[in-house]
Amino acid sequence: MKHALPPEELARDERFVRNSFMARAADPRMAAMPAEKRNQRFPLSPEREDGPDSARALMHGIFTGEIQALEGAGRTCWDFPTGTGADEAPFELKLDMARQCWDEARHCEISVKLGDWMGTEVGEFAESVFLYEAACNPDPVLRLTGVNRALEGLAIDVFNTMREFGIKSGDPVLEFCEDWMLADEVTHVKMGSDWLRRLTADDPDRRARALEFQRVVDKLFSLGGARGEEDDSPIRLARRFRELAGFNTEEIDEIADLSHQSRAELASYQEHAATKQAAAATSEG
Amino acid sequence: MADPKKARAAFAPWDRRELPGVFTVDESARRVGNYKWIESRLFEVLGGWVATVPELDVKMRLGAHCYHHAWHAELWHKRLPELREMNTDRLTQPANDEIVAFIDAMTEPEAPELTIEKLVGVYRVLIPHKIAAYTYHLNNTSTITDAPTIRSITFILQDEFEDWRDGEMLIQSLIDTPAEVERAAAHQASLEKLMVLAGGVTGPGSIGSPAARIEVVA
Numbered sequence: 001m002k003h004a005l006p007p008e009e010l011a012r013d014e015r016f017v018r019n020s021f022m023a024r025a026a027d028p029r030m031a032a033m034p035a036e037k038r039n040q041r042f043p044l045s046p047e048r049e050d051g052p053d054s055a056r057a058l059m060h061g062i063f064t065g066e067i068q069a070l071e072g073a074g075r076t077c078w079d080f081p082t083g084t085g086a087d088e089a090p091f092e093l094k095l096d097m098a099r100q101c102w103d104e105a106r107h108c109e110i111s112v113k114l115g116d117w118m119g120t121e122v123g124e125f126a127e128s129v130f131l132y133e134a135a136c137n138p139d140p141v142l143r144l145t146g147v148n149r150a151l152e153g154l155a156i157d158v159f160n161t162m163r164e165f166g167i168k169s170g171d172p173v174l175e176f177c178e179d180w181m182l183a184d185e186v187t188h189v190k191m192g193s194d195w196l197r198r199l200t201a202d203d204p205d206r207r208a209r210a211l212e213f214q215r216v217v218d219k220l221f222s223l224g225g226a227r228g229e230e231d232d233s234p235i236r237l238a239r240r241f242r243e244l245a246g247f248n249t250e251e252i253d254e255i256a257d258l259s260h261q262s263r264a265e266l267a268s269y270q271e272h273a274a275t276k277q278a279a280a281a282t283s284e285g
Numbered sequence: 286m287a288d289p290k291k292a293r294a295a296f297a298p299w300d301r302r303e304l305p306g307v308f309t310v311d312e313s314a315r316r317v318g319n320y321k322w323i324e325s326r327l328f329e330v331l332g333g334w335v336a337t338v339p340e341l342d343v344k345m346r347l348g349a350h351c352y353h354h355a356w357h358a359e360l361w362h363k364r365l366p367e368l369r370e371m372n373t374d375r376l377t378q379p380a381n382d383e384i385v386a387f388i389d390a391m392t393e394p395e396a397p398e399l400t401i402e403k404l405v406g407v408y409r410v411l412i413p414h415k416i417a418a419y420t421y422h423l424n425n426t427s428t429i430t431d432a433p434t435i436r437s438i439t440f441i442l443q444d445e446f447e448d449w450r451d452g453e454m455l456i457q458s459l460i461d462t463p464a465e466v467e468r469a470a471a472h473q474a475s476l477e478k479l480m481v482l483a484g485g486v487t488g489p490g491s492i493g494s495p496a497a498r499i500e501v502v503a
Contacts, residue, residue, distance in 0.1 A: 001333055001395040011339040011397035070348045071336035077351065078333025082325070091325075091362065098328050098355030101335065105348030108341075122341070132336075
C-alpha cells in the first residue's frame with residue numbers, strides 16, 4: 001500500500017456524490033440570484049421555514065466530515081515512518097491518531113444514526129473532501145495544525161451550533177449526541193495544540209509554517225464566512241469551547257477576522273460570477 | 286467474626302498460582318518486543334486501509350480496531366522497561382525476516398475492490414496467530430513473577446477475540462459467490478504459508494513445540 005493517498009482515491013460506495021466548495025460557489029443558480037438574496041445569511045434556527053432542511057444538510061456535512069477525519073487520522077498512522085525526524089511521526093503521536101480513528105469512527109456511527117433520526121439518507125447531499133485534503137500535508141505537524149487545530153476547531157463550532165439547534169427545537173437526542181461529540185472534538189484540538197508545541201519546541205521556522213498553514217485552512221474553511229461571529233452567521237464561533245481546547249483570545253479573534261475576510265471574498269467572487277453570467281446572457285441574446 | 290490474629294495461609298485454598306514458568310525475564314522481554322512490533326504494524330495498516338475500503342460498515346470497524354491494536358502496542362511499550370529493557374526500540378523488532386515478509390504481503394492489497402483480501406489477511410491469518418501466541422504465553426509464564434504480562438495479555442485477548450469475530454462476520458457478509466470463496470481461500474493460503482515460514486508471530490516456538498524439551502525456570 002502506498003504512502004500518501006490522494007483525495008480523489010478515497011473509497012466510497014455508490015451512494016456518495018462528490019462536489020467541490022468552489023463548484024458550489026460558482027453554481028449558476030447562485031449567480032442568477034439578486035445580490036442581496038445571494039449574500040443573505042441566517043443563523044440555524046428551527047423557527048425558520050428552511051431550518052429543518054438546513055439542519056439535515058449540515059448533519060450530512062458533519063457525517064461526511066467525520067468519515068474524512070477518520071480517514072485522515074488513519075493515514076497519519078500509516079503514511080509516516082515512526083521516529084522523531086522531520087518526515088517521521090513519533091510513536092506516541094501515532095497512538096493519539098489511532099485513538100482519534102476510534103473517536104471519528106464513533107462520530108460516523110452517531111452521525112449516521114442522527115441523520116436517520118432527522119430523516120436524511122446517506123448520499124442525499126453532496127460531499128466535498130476539503131477536510132481530507134488538509135490531512136494530506138507531507139509534514140505531520142502541518143497535518144496536525146490543519147486538521148486538529150483548524151478543522152476540528154471548526155467542528156467545535158459546528159457541533160455547538162447543532163447542539164443549540166437541538167435545544168431550541170426540543171430535540172433531546174440531537175442535543176445529547178452533539179454534546180458528546182463536542183467533548184471528543186475539544187480533546188482532538190488539544191491533541192493538535194500539544195503536538196504542535198512538542199514537535200516544534202526547538203524549531204521556530206517549522207512552528208511558523210505550521211501556524212501559517214493553520215491560518216490558510218481556517219480561512220479557506222470558514223465556509224465563505226458561514227462560520228463567524230456576525231449576527232447572521234449560520235455557524236457561530238464557539239468561544240467558550242475553543243478556550244477549553246487551548247485557544248487563547250487572540251487566536252479566536254484572528255479566526256473571527258479570517259472568517260470575516262472569507263465572507264467578503266466569497267461575495268466578491270459571486271458578484272464577479274454573476275456579472276460574467278449576465279454578460280454571457282446578453283451576448284447570447 | 287473470625288479472630289483477626291489467627292494465622293492464615295499466604296495463598297488461599299482457591300488460589301492455585303505457582304512460581305514456575307517457562308520464560309526467563311529475557312525471553313519474556315523478547316516476546317513482548319515482538320508483540321509491540323506486530324501490534325504497531327497492525328494498527329498502522331488498519332489506519333491506512335480505512336481510506337481505501339468503500340464499504341461503510343467495514344471502514345468504521347477498521348477505525349475502532351486500529352485503536353485496539355495501538356493500545357496493545359502501548360501496553361507492550363510500557364512493559365518493556367519493566368523487563369529490564371530501557372531502550373525499548375532495541376527489542377521492538379520483528380521475530381525474523383520471514384515475519385516481515387508476511388506483514389509486507391498482508392499490507393499489499395490497496396485497491397477498493399480488495400476488501401476481502403484485506404480482511405482475510407488480518408482476521409483469518411494474523412489475528413488467529415496472535416491469539417495462539419498470546420495464549421501460549423499466558424499459559425506458560427509464571428503466574429506470580431510475570432503477573433503484569435498476564436494482566437495485559439488477558440485484556441488484549443478479550444479485544445482479539447471480539448475483533449476476530451467482527452472481522453470474520455464482515456468477511457462472511459462480503460463473500461457472496463463460490464469465486465469469492467476461492468479468492469478468500471487462496472489469499473489465506475498464500476499468507477498462511479508465509480506465516481509458517483516465520484514460525485508464528487514471535488518466530489519458531491511462538492506456541493511452543495510438542496517435540497521440544499521444555500525447561501521450566503524457577
